[in-house]
Structure formats: structure tokens, C-alpha cells
Amino acid sequence: MINWQRDLNALLIIILSIVLLSAFSVQFFWHESPCPLCLLQRIGMISVAAAAVLNLKFGIQMAHYGLMLLSALMGGFVALRQISLHVCPGFPKFGVPVLGLSLYTWSFVVFVCVVLYVALLLFLYKPEDSRQSPPLNMWSKAAIFLILFIAVANTITTLVQCGLGPCEE
Amino acid sequence: MMAAVFLLFSLAITAALLRHRLIAIALIIIGLISGAIVFSIHFTDIVKINL
Numbered sequence: 001m002i003n004w005q006r007d008l009n010a011l012l013i014i015i016l017s018i019v020l021l022s023a024f025s026v027q028f029f030w031h032e033s034p035c036p037l038c039l040l041q042r043i044g045m046i047s048v049a050a051a052a053v054l055n056l057k058f059g060i061q062m063a064h065y066g067l068m069l070l071s072a073l074m075g076g077f078v079a080l081r082q083i084s085l086h087v088c089p090g091f092p093k094f095g096v097p098v099l100g101l102s103l104y105t106w107s108f109v110v111f112v113c114v115v116l117y118v119a120l121l122l123f124l125y126k127p128e129d130s131r132q133s134p135p136l137n138m139w140s141k142a143a144i145f146l147i148l149f150i151a152v153a154n155t156i157t158t159l160v161q162c163g164l165g166p167c168e169e
Numbered sequence: 170m171m172a173a174v175f176l177l178f179s180l181a182i183t184a185a186l187l188r189h190r191l192i193a194i195a196l197i198i199i200g201l202i203s204g205a206i207v208f209s210i211h212f213t214d215i216v217k218i219n220l
Binding site: 036037039040042043044046047049050051053054057058063067070071074078144147148151152154155156158159162164165166167 | 171
């Protein structure tokens with residue numbers, strides 16, 4: 001059971017990495033600079049992934065799932081806040097729509113899916129899993145280094161975009 | 170300011186890789202609190218909404 005749980009955590013990190021890389025591709029190939037709310041949503045996704053990294057490195061623990069849920073709630077709240085800014089009829093959308101929905105709406109969908117996914121993982125949780133921490137397989141290592149790369153890349157691009165002060169709207 | 174929050178999460182993942190669990194958890198929690206502070210700085214004074 002422990003390996004299934006860890007593989008599912010690694011899968012979550014990889015899915016979030018793909019979402020974050022897609023946001024990067026919109027930023028660089030479509031020249032859409034992310035707004036401060038978009039950056040906060042990215043922070044929420046990286047935070048969920050960081051909590052999943054803890055599950056991979058230290059064994060499955062309830063505290064790590066708690067951190068995941070907190071991060072998903074924070075990111076989901078920010079996404080909902082941005083949706084509420086643009087929800088009125090006649091008010092323009094922000095950014096390029098993807099498959100008919102804005103990126104912040106997709107972001108909200110992602111956070112809701114993370115909450116459902118964590119609920120599924122908690123169904124599979126057994127207390128004895130928290131005492132086991134076998135060596136990482138190749139996928140888990142790849143997932144950890146991928147999300148670390150994305151977090152560092154976001155740090156650099158945000159520093160270039162916003163500097164050390166508050167970000168421009 | 171926002172870059173500093175990203176940096177906290179980069180450090181948290183690095184700490185987890187180096188097997189420092191408590192430091193990683195502390196950095197994630199500080200990162201989430203910093204994110205909330207950045208959110209409040211950016212948005213509470215820009216848009217007033219009635220809840």
C-alpha cells in the first residue's frame with residue numbers, strides 16, 4: 001500500500017508541474033505577464049507539491065495532508081477572488097482563455113481537484129504507512145527535482161518581473 | 170516581495186531533499202502566511218467589497 005500511496009503523491013506533483021509549466025508557456029510564448037493573483041495561485045500549487053514532497057521523503061503522514069489541504073484552500077480562495085473580479089456580465093476577462101475558460105478559472109478547478117484527490121488519498125491512508133520510508137523510485141525523484149526546478153524558476157522570473165517591492169497590476 | 174515567497178518554497182523543497190522535515194514544514198507554513206500577507210497588501214486597499 002505504501003508504494004501506491006507514494007506513487008499517487010508523485011503523480012500529484014507531476015500533474016501540478018505540468019500545470020505550472022503550462023502557465024510558464026503562456027507567460028513566455030504568448031507574452032502574458034502573470035498578475036499578482038496569478039502568482040499567488042502558482043504559490044498555492046507549489047505549496048501543495050512541497051507538502052507532497054514531504055510525503056515522498058518522510059513517509060505518508062496526516063500532517064503533510066493537512067498542509068496540502070491548507071495550501072489548496074489558500075490557492076482556491078485566491079482563484080475564487082479573481083473569478084469574482086471578472087464574473088459580472090460585460091466585465092472583460094483577464095488574459096488568454098484556454099478551452100473557453102480563463103486561466104484563473106482553470107486554477108480554481110485544479111485546487112478543487114486537489115482537495116478531492118487528497119480526500120481519496122486519505123481514504124487509502126493507514127497509520128502503519130507513516131512509519132515506513134523506503135528509498136525513492138525513479139519517478140518520485142524526477143517529480144521532486146522537477147518541482148524544485150519550477151519553484152526556483154518562478155523565484156527568478158518573479159524577481160525579474162516584480163523586483164523586491166510589490167508587483168505591478 | 171512575491172519572489173521571496175517563491176524562494177521560501179524553493180528552500181522548503183530543498184530542506185525536504187536534505188531530510189530536514191521540521192525546517193521544511195516551518196518554511197511551508199511561513200510561506201503560506203507570507204502569501205496571505207502579500208495578498209492583503211495587494212488587494213484589501215485596492216478593491217473594497219461588501220461581504
